[in-house]
Amino acid sequence: MPLPADVDTSTPKHLRDKYAIVGVGETTYTRGSGKTTRALGSWAVRNAIEDAGLKPSDIDGMLSYQSGDSTFSPMIAGDLGIRLNFYMDVFGGGSSTEALVGMAMGVIEAGMCKTVVIFRAMNGFSQVRIGGTGARAAAPVSGDMLHGRAYGWQSAGQMFSLTFMRHMHDYGTTPAQVAAVKAIHSEHAGNNPKAFYKERVTVEDVLKSRYICKPLHLLDCCVETDNGTALIVTRADRAKDCRHTPALIRGVVGRCNKPRMDMHYQHGPISTVAGHYGKEILWPNAGVGPEDVDITGSYDAFTFTTMLQLEDYGFCKKGEGGHYVSDGTMRLGGRRPNNTSGGHLCEGYTHGLNMVIENVRQLRHDVDDSCPVGPDGKRQHTYDYRPGGCRQVKDVEVSANLGWAMPGTGSAMVMRRG
Amino acid sequence: MAINATYLGMPLEINDLDVENLEYFKHCAAHDFHLQRCDSCGLLRYPPTTACPWCASPKSTWTRVEGKGAVHSYSEVHHAIQPAFKAHTPYLILLVDLDAQKGKPTADEALRVVGNLATPDGKLAPPEMVRSVGIGTRVRMVFSDVAPGLAIPQWTIDEKAAQPAKPWRYPD
Ligand SMILES: [Zn+2]
Numbered sequence: 141m142p143l144p145a146d147v148d149t150s151t152p153k154h155l156r157d158k159y160a161i162v163g164v165g166e167t168t169y170t171r172g173s174g175k176t177t178r179a180l181g182s183w184a185v186r187n188a189i190e191d192a193g194l195k196p197s198d199i200d201g202m203l204s205y206q207s208g209d210s211t212f213s214p215m216i217a218g219d220l221g222i223r224l225n226f227y228m229d230v231f232g233g234g235s236s237t238e239a240l241v242g243m244a245m246g247v248i249e250a251g252m253c254k255t256v257v258i259f260r261a262m263n264g265f266s267q268v269r270i271g272g273t274g275a276r277a278a279a280p281v282s283g284d285m286l287h288g289r290a291y292g293w294q295s296a297g298q299m300f301s302l303t304f305m306r307h308m309h310d311y312g313t314t315p316a317q318v319a320a321v322k323a324i325h326s327e328h329a330g331n332n333p334k335a336f337y338k339e340r341v342t343v344e345d346v347l348k349s350r351y352i353c354k355p356l357h358l359l360d361c362c363v364e365t366d367n368g369t370a371l372i373v374t375r376a377d378r379a380k381d382c383r384h385t386p387a388l389i390r391g392v393v394g395r396c397n398k399p400r401m402d403m404h405y406q407h408g409p410i411s412t413v414a415g416h417y418g419k420e421i422l423w424p425n426a427g428v429g430p431e432d433v434d435i436t437g438s439y440d441a442f443t444f445t446t447m448l449q450l451e452d453y454g455f456c457k458k459g460e461g462g463h464y465v466s467d468g469t470m471r472l473g474g475r476r477p478n479n480t481s482g483g484h485l486c487e488g489y490t491h492g493l494n495m496v497i498e499n500v501r502q503l504r505h506d507v508d509d510s511c512p513v514g515p516d517g518k519r520q521h522t523y524d525y526r527p528g529g530c531r532q533v534k535d536v537e538v539s540a541n542l543g544w545a546m547p548g549t550g551s552a553m554v555m556r557r558g
Numbered sequence: 559m560a561i562n563a564t565y566l567g568m569p570l571e572i573n574d575l576d577v578e579n580l581e582y583f584k585h586c587a588a589h590d591f592h593l594q595r596c597d598s599c600g601l602l603r604y605p606p607t608t609a610c611p612w613c614a615s616p617k618s619t620w621t622r623v624e625g626k627g628a629v630h631s632y633s634e635v636h637h638a639i640q641p642a643f644k645a646h647t648p649y650l651i652l653l654v655d656l657d658a659q660k661g662k663p664t665a666d667e668a669l670r671v672v673g674n675l676a677t678p679d680g681k682l683a684p685p686e687m688v689r690s691v692g693i694g695t696r697v698r699m700v701f702s703d704v705a706p707g708l709a710i711p712q713w714t715i716d717e718k719a720a721q722p723a724k725p726w727r728y729p730d
Pocket residue numbers: 596597598599600601610611612613614615
């Protein structure tokens with residue numbers, strides 16, 4: 141959908157359209173990479189630089205996030221001969237991706253560097269699992285953890301399931317509605333040659349899979365994988381020299397916390413999550429609203445995290461998320477497709493970055509699906525979304541990415557086709 | 559003084575610097591539930607913190623609180639992450655709205671205290687008890703004794719309370 145005519149694109153305060161994502165890259169989504177996170181990170185960064193049509197010497201800033209499970213920016217920069225004028229490696233999770241894009245814009249705006257790479261490298265299946273099994277689960281339970289882990293309340297699924305249970309109680313949301321998120325994302329993954337899970341599953345398949353912790357079935361949970369992912373942020377006027385149509389950044393919001401730490405659900409309605417607070421910043425900064433967005437990229441660590449985010453960012457009314465995620469809106473060919481790569485549930489788990497990569501490619505109108513490549517090197521999309529076919533959304537102009545970590549922390553970004 | 563103990567095969571520890579948690583669990587060890595009451599705004603808080611989340615005051619007084627309330631939400635864990643809990647699946651993680659201070663400082667607030675569903679003597683609940691509890695169930699606090707100076711607060715069905723005709727349960 142085109143932007144409203146009265147949108148003010150000159151507001152310096154919000155840096156609207158002044159910065160762009162010009163390169164994206166990743167490694168294969170595998171279980172058992174046989175490589176270090178340093179190797180995965182450097183391949184992903186190299187691929188993003190190549191995708192942008194830049195040289196390593198064009199990069200002078202680097203940001204990454206991790207949970208004590210990965211390599212650091214200086215290692216990747218050293219391996220690729222990149223000299224950094226600014227770098228920062230933050231401890232973070234699913235709410236870091238879009239927030240770090242905002243940070244990249246800030247350090248470039250401040251004149252500290254010109255072009256910034258953001259990467260996330262993880263052996264999320266074969267080394268440290270976010271799901272918590274292995275060494276992370278066996279560590280001593282100390283201090284504040286006595287109010288959680290001592291009760292066997294530890295993994296993300298265990299912690300988040302209470303919000304979903306309450307949502308069902310308050311709004312009548314059904315397990316089948318939420319399972320539709322997995323079914324729809326699996327349709328998208330079926331048209332994504334690089335997705336880890338390409339087979340389509342049905343709502344019934346989800347409901348028949350074993351319980352992890354009620355209300356979560358195995359297929360309500362994302363697929364833990366090993367991979368590296370990266371993207372490149374630079375100023376929009378520099379983006380003209382890059383290889384592809386830039387994805388212009390309309391607005392970013394990061395770390396939108398509830399007023400109290402809510403790991404223990406101490407504040408407000410527990411099924412109200414970060415997006416409720418983030419939307420107050422996101423939409424005014426972007427100069428558009430949910431109705432203007434053509435595609436969304438939700439943080440689908442679990443089926444219901446997609447539902448809660450879409451609801452709280454205002455894509456539907458509170459309490460109507462179950463209907464929204466199951467009525468066909470989110471499907472390829474629907475009104476506003478979500479996670480067209482298959483997302484964390486099917487493509488692979490990379491802590492939020494892959495859905496941004498996907499939306500950048502969607503905005504270029506050059507998604508890497510099975511459509512034939514033309515003489516100009518671009519795919520000739522058929523918009524035939526049957527299994528094994530196209531996954532490019534027609535005429536995408538505006539996208540939204542919704543990141544998430546704890547229920548109270550999130551970050552989000554709106555981009556438009558440059 | 560620092561505490562090192564083992565609970566269900568899980569190593570638990572509180573170090574000397576963690577004065578808030580040491581105080582909290584000291585009261586629990588006496589099977590007496592205490593929370594910090596802010597000396598400035600008068601609000602209780604959970605879990606222990608070094609300052610008041612509502613007014614930022616660092617001063618508080620440990621105050622006895624009645625461990626009674628209703629289940630606000632729950633999760634029924636079938637796949638344990640902690641090795642110690644594998645033998646106890648399925649177990650319930652409960653989020654309980656205490657009657658104390660419910661609806662303050664806003665209508666959506668409550669002191670929400672976590673715990674497992676347990677028997678009156680503090681053992682993790684057996685499967686038939688797990689299946690009887692849902693959102694709305696009235697519960698009372700009991701304690702799982704771990705070591706001298708350390709007990710873990712838990713929740714059991716409040717036999718004396720008027721229970722909802724049918725607590726809300728996830729449809730099986
Ligand atoms: Zn206070």
